[in-house]
Amino acid sequence: MSRSLKKGYYIEESLLKRVEQAKSLSAKEKEKAVIRTWSRASSVTPEMVGLTIEVHNGKIFIKVKIVEEMVGHHLGEFAQTRKFIKHGGKLQRELEKKQQV
Numbered sequence: 160m161s162r163s164l165k166k167g168y169y170i171e172e173s174l175l176k177r178v179e180q181a182k183s184l185s186a187k188e189k190e191k192a193v194i195r196t197w198s199r200a201s202s203v204t205p206e207m208v209g210l211t212i213e214v215h216n217g218k219i220f221i222k223v224k225i226v227e228e229m230v231g232h233h234l235g236e237f238a239q240t241r242k243f244i245k246h247g248g249k250l251q252r253e254l255e256k257k258q259q260v
Contacts, residue, residue, distance in 0.1 A: 168202040168231075181210055195220055199235030214238035 162169060170178075174196050181192045195213045208227055213220035214234045221238035229237070245251070 168204050170201045170204060171196070171198040174198050174201055178204075178207055178210065182206060193222070196234065199233065199238065201234050203229045203232050203234060205230055216240045 174194070177194050177196075181189060181194060184192055189209065190211075193211050193213055195215075197215045199214060203225055207225045208230065210225050212223050212225060212234065214223055214237060215221075216238040217240050223234065223237045247254075
């Protein structure tokens, strides 16, 4: 179920403060400034557009460059927590070797 429109976006207060500080920087400083957060549930707001935010995926921080199309989505959607390792085993490796030759 989605969040009520009258409540607005959910964004952690400490993250909001850091976004406001980063917005007050000059264009060059804004590109270099990176905001680290563990708040995967926070939504992307229009104020974040153009910033780089590092979102923790449980192990490492994933850099996410915020663009206009991301507004309304959660930060956790852009930092996957699972790494896909291809299916198969010995049989799959043998088939791949035959295809390469």
